Amino acid sequence: MTNFNQSNQEEQIVVFQLMEQVYGVDINSVYEIIRMESITKIPRAPQFVEGVINLRGRIIPVIDLGNRFGLGQNERTQNSRIIIVEVSGQTIGIIVDSVQEVLRIPVNSIEPPPPVVNGIDAAYIRGIAILEERLIILLDQNRILLDEEKDQLLQANMGAAQA
Amino acid sequence: MFSDLEIGVFIDELEEKIQVINDGLLALERDESNPDIIQEIFRAAHTVKGSSGIMGYQNMASLTHEMENLFDKIRHGEIHVTSEMINVLFEALDTLKALKEEVTGEGPAVDTSVVVEKIKAFVTGGDAAPEIPEPPKENPVASVKAAATVRQWLEIGDVEENVIREAELRGFQCYRIAIDIDRDCQMKNVRAFLVFETLQQVGEIIKSEPSAEDIQEGKYDISFQVLLITKEDQDQIKNLMVTISEVTEAEVQPVLLNSIEAVIEQPKAQTTTTINRPVEQENNAVKLETTERKTVKTVRVDVTKLDNLMNLVGELVIDRTRLNRFAEIFESRFGSDEMVEAINEISNHLGQVTGDLQEQIMKARMLPVAQLFNRFPRMVRDTAQKLGKEIDFVVEGKETELDRNVIEVIGDPIIHLIRNSIDHGIELPAERQAAGKNRVGTLLLKASYAESHIVITVKDDGRGMDANKIRNKAVEMGFVDRETADRMSDRDALQLIFKAGFSTKNNEVSDLSGRGVGMDVVNTAIEQINGTVELDTKLGAGTTITIRLPLTLAIIRALMVTLGNQVYAFPLTNVSETIRITDQEIRRIGNNEVIVVRDKILPLARMGRLFNCAECEESSKMYVVILGSGDKKIAVVVDKLLGEQEIVIKSLGDYLGQVQGLSGACILGDGKVALIVDVRGLVKDLGAEEVAYAAG
Numbered sequence: 001m002t003n004f005n006q007s008n009q010e011e012q013i014v015v016f017q018l019m020e021q022v023y024g025v026d027i028n029s030v031y032e033i034i035r036m037e038s039i040t041k042i043p044r045a046p047q048f049v050e051g052v053i054n055l056r057g058r059i060i061p062v063i064d065l066g067n068r069f070g071l072g073q074n075e076r077t078q079n080s081r082i083i084i085v086e087v088s089g090q091t092i093g094i095i096v097d098s099v100q101e102v103l104r105i106p107v108n109s110i111e112p113p114p115p116v117v118n119g120i121d122a123a124y125i126r127g128i129a130i131l132e133e134r135l136i137i138l139l140d141q142n143r144i145l146l147d148e149e150k151d152q153l154l155q156a157n158m159g160a161a162q163a
Numbered sequence: 164m165f166s167d168l169e170i171g172v173f174i175d176e177l178e179e180k181i182q183v184i185n186d187g188l189l190a191l192e193r194d195e196s197n198p199d200i201i202q203e204i205f206r207a208a209h210t211v212k213g214s215s216g217i218m219g220y221q222n223m224a225s226l227t228h229e230m231e232n233l234f235d236k237i238r239h240g241e242i243h244v245t246s247e248m249i250n251v252l253f254e255a256l257d258t259l260k261a262l263k264e265e266v267t268g269e270g271p272a273v274d275t276s277v278v279v280e281k282i283k284a285f286v287t288g289g290d291a292a293p294e295i296p297e298p299p300k301e302n303p304v305a306s307v308k309a310a311a312t313v314r315q316w317l318e319i320g321d322v323e324e325n326v327i328r329e330a331e332l333r334g335f336q337c338y339r340i341a342i343d344i345d346r347d348c349q350m351k352n353v354r355a356f357l358v359f360e361t362l363q364q365v366g367e368i369i370k371s372e373p374s375a376e377d378i379q380e381g382k383y384d385i386s387f388q389v390l391l392i393t394k395e396d397q398d399q400i401k402n403l404m405v406t407i408s409e410v411t412e413a414e415v416q417p418v419l420l421n422s423i424e425a426v427i428e429q430p431k432a433q434t435t436t437t438i439n440r441p442v443e444q445e446n447n448a449v450k451l452e453t454t455e456r457k458t459v460k461t462v463r464v465d466v467t468k469l470d471n472l473m474n475l476v477g478e479l480v481i482d483r484t485r486l487n488r489f490a491e492i493f494e495s496r497f498g499s500d501e502m503v504e505a506i507n508e509i510s511n512h513l514g515q516v517t518g519d520l521q522e523q524i525m526k527a528r529m530l531p532v533a534q535l536f537n538r539f540p541r542m543v544r545d546t547a548q549k550l551g552k553e554i555d556f557v558v559e560g561k562e563t564e565l566d567r568n569v570i571e572v573i574g575d576p577i578i579h580l581i582r583n584s585i586d587h588g589i590e591l592p593a594e595r596q597a598a599g600k601n602r603v604g605t606l607l608l609k610a611s612y613a614e615s616h617i618v619i620t621v622k623d624d625g626r627g628m629d630a631n632k633i634r635n636k637a638v639e640m641g642f643v644d645r646e647t648a649d650r651m652s653d654r655d656a657l658q659l660i661f662k663a664g665f666s667t668k669n670n671e672v673s674d675l676s677g678r679g680v681g682m683d684v685v686n687t688a689i690e691q692i693n694g695t696v697e698l699d700t701k702l703g704a705g706t707t708i709t710i711r712l713p714l715t716l717a718i719i720r721a722l723m724v725t726l727g728n729q730v731y732a733f734p735l736t737n738v739s740e741t742i743r744i745t746d747q748e749i750r751r752i753g754n755n756e757v758i759v760v761r762d763k764i765l766p767l768a769r770m771g772r773l774f775n776c777a778e779c780e781e782s783s784k785m786y787v788v789i790l791g792s793g794d795k796k797i798a799v800v801v802d803k804l805l806g807e808q809e810i811v812i813k814s815l816g817d818y819l820g821q822v823q824g825l826s827g828a829c830i831l832g833d834g835k836v837a838l839i840v841d842v843r844g845l846v847k848d849l850g851a852e853e854v855a856y857a858a859g
Contacts, residue, residue: 038835040729040828040835040836040837040838041729042815042819042822042825042838043773043774043775043776043822043824043825043838044774044775044822044823044824045819045822049819052815052819052828052836053836054830054834054835054836056478057474057475057477057478057481057813057830058474058813059813059814059815059816059828059830059836060816061815061816061818061819087818090816090818091816092818
């Protein structure tokens with residue numbers, strides 16, 4: 001993304017909906033999109049972990065993004081999807097209300113997150129794309145799992161190891 | 164610069180030669196004048212010197228050069244091997260290992276000067292001719308003649324020499340082989356043909372005496388000789404030869420030319436010598452290429468690739484199960500018609516193929532246990548020397564193959580068991596003699612297959628374990644009370660050594676014991692990979708410890724149960740039985756629920772509560788699985804028992820890491836994920852209280 005000629009630069013994003021908000025995530029990090037399937041719950045796992053699924057022989061953890069963002073649990077419908085993304089070297093699934101389209105957006109339409117949005121929420125937002133009437137929140141997929149949560153997981157693990 | 168591939172080849176060769184020198188030194192310690200061993204070490208040092216010189220590792224080249232010098236003198240009988248010398252040579256070997264690590268970037272820079280000086284001292288000190296610091300630069304034929312015995316060996320011409328040098332650079336070795344055929348042999352040409360056939364399978368024959376045609380027509384007396392270029396070792400070839408019937412004697416002698424560098428310095432001189440028979444030489448060169456390709460039959464594969472393959476096979480297995488179910492549904496709906504038959508047939512065939520595939524991939528993950536076992540002779544030697552004990556260390560079944568993960572896990576436990584045997588088991592030579600035993604103790608390390616298991620045995624003929632002593636010690640350490648201890652059978656009493664923190668040796672702690680690995684840790688490590696440890700000991704006659712391990716870690720048998728609407732798996736090695744109980748059978752001790760099974764109090768865990776399962780029903784009649792890990796047992800309430808099944812273990816991934824109470828997951832026939840219960844953790848959590856009940 002360090003190109004000088006930014007006006008011609010485009011980015012491809014996968015656009016999805018979550019709790020009446022429109023989000024986008026870099027297509028390069030999206031492994032695939034699958035329909036909802038039965039999720040095996042993991043007892044004693046951190047609350048934002050929904051469970052695990054079988055993705056063609058691989059066990060993939062799934063998180064509920066709504067829950068993760070503190071928006072509350074969304075309703076599972078026919079349109080619900082699991083987006084499989086690579087997050088800092090790990091493959092995880094994120095549950096979203098629906099996947100809308102794949103969009104090409106010019107890089108220069110991306111604004112930094114507005115100062116109003118700060119605190120923990122700002123941490124996972126890479127920017128906001130403004131396209132005519134639409135407003136797409138661009139997620140920084142690498143930060144979906146925050147450091148403190150990584151620590152939390154780590155501590156849970158250490159607890160298990162010590163027990 | 165050299166490519167990674169070339170460096171990799173160099174490292175592989177180096178490791179191999181280090182092993183050769185290691186084994187050679189150990190053998191030399193027992194048989195100080197064995198010319199074969201001396202020759203072998205000399206050759207190994209020589210090879211390392213050559214290749215490290217080419218690669219530009221000067222320290223390594225100069226160290227091995229000194230070793231080569233020393234062994235050159237030894238093999239010519241100018242110096243005799245002393246135990247002091249062997250100690251220094253082991254030091255040199257350690258330095259060589261450190262140098263290897265320096266090359267691979269695993270270790271810091273190594274200073275070789277001290278050990279080089281020590282070796283030099285032997286070379287010059289016990290030497291009649293100290294004025295020759297370099298190895299004698301004889302011509303190759305002469306040096307070979309010096310090593311030759313009565314046999315008149317065939318001459319090596321320039322052409323052959325050239326080919327041999329080239330082969331040496333590629334890591335091949337040339338041997339002169341003399342074959343004696345039984346004088347009464349009826350069909351000499353057939354025997355000769357067989358010999359040629361066999362040799363050509365392992366290498367390339369570059370010359371023979373008499374000529375190949377004459378030999379194959381039987382035109383020879385009782386013996387003929389060949390020059391063979393191969394990667395096999397001397398013994399291997401000899402073995403191959405003597406197994407051919409009517410071959411009475413096969414003498415295999417490595418051909419030694421002087422150092423490899425010489426070739427590089429004088430390539431032109433050799434091109435002139437090829438005029439004699441240039442065609443043949445060219446042929447040989449081409450042949451060499453092909454043999455090389457033929458002998459390199461292995462590929463290095465990243466383990467994760469094998470894991471991925473295994474995953475894919477796992478999916479095939481799942482699909483096959485689904486297909487099977489489909490067939491069943493069809494059958495119940497349409498009866499048995501042609502279509503149903505066809506589906507059944509496909510499903511069966513798919514099952515066979517996936518089964519074979521699974522087995523083959525699993526085999527690809529297997530490594531010979533030699534990798535691990537080869538480390539031990541040196542360790543036994545050092546330990547025994549330190550403790551003043553004499554030990555004959557026997558290793559059997561090195562070729563037994565184990566999953567590489569298993570090999571990693573069992574390394575430490577075996578080290579501990581061997582140390583135990585040397586330290587606690589085998590007595591001092593004088594003590595043994597007084598007891599009417601051989602001064603030299605025997606320690607056996609053996610790996611073998613038994614049904615679907617691998618059995619590793621560590622056996623010594625030492626003093627054995629005294630059940631009474633263990634009882635007393637256990638009471639003293641507060642593990643059991645006196646009454647319980649006295650009531651224990653000897654067998655049960657011996658099991659006490661597996662308790663955490665138990666040690667019989669407190670008065671004289673050697674620097675070998677107390678490394679933080681007790682028998683309990685051995686037990687835990689083995690159990691972790693679903694293996695078992697058995698102890699058998701006889702006072703005064705020795706101890707045998709038997710470790711049983713599954714062939715692979717990837718697939719286990721498990722008891723499947725349901726909890727709410729989810730399926731959980733208990734590894735079958737931890738399940739001792741399943742029972743049904745009613746509400747009335749549950750007793751309480753404090754806040755804890757317990758049940759009594761055959762006079763034993765077991766803590767009772769409700770899995771539904773443990774795992775916060777909302778959908779779990781609690782009825783008055785319930786299924787209970789009794790789980791054991793080590794000597795602890797607990798009872799666990801589940802919703803339903805589904806039965807036994809083979810499962811492919813998968814990790815929950817780094818993201819989730821190790822979730823408490825779970826050890827992994829597996830995929831069921833319907834594609835859903837079942838979680839595998841970490842029984843050891845569970846038992847440890849709940850079993851801690853059991854000791855309290857037992858005492859109270």
